[in-house]
Amino acid sequence: MNILVFLIPAALLLGLLGLGxxxxxxxxxxxxxxxxxxxxxxxxxxxxxxDEGRPDQSEPGDNKTAS
Incomplete structure (x- = not known):
């Protein structure tokens, strides 16, 4: 029964912390x-x-250099 002196205030404190x-x-x-x-x-x-339709994108196999 003496343990209730510690457990009840501890439970109230934890409940108030949760509510806060x-x-x-x-x-x-x-x-x-x-x-x-x-x-x-x-x-x-x-x-x-x-964007797939952009003109400035080139595929790796394309050679778009000026000759």
């Missing part, structure tokens, strides 16, 4: 955009793809 961390995360905006990061990976970025 949760409230801090609410204030700092951790839950503002719940779907943005999850859906951002699904959208294609057109700028990241190399």
């Amino acid at each position: 961390a949760f409230l801090w995360s609410l204030k700092s905006g951790q839950y503002d955009d719940l779907e943005g990061a999850a859906e951002r990976i699904l959208f294609d970025d057109e700028d990241d793809r190399p």
Whole structure:
């Protein structure tokens, strides 16, 4: 029974620490955009793809030197 003198305050302290961390995360905006990061990976970025029809690109076997 004497151990409860230590366990109850320790449990209360850990609970208050968890509640404080949760409230801090609410204030700092951790839950503002719940779907943005999850859906951002699904959208294609057109700028990241190399352009295949560019005239300044040459293939390795092409000799485009002036003779």
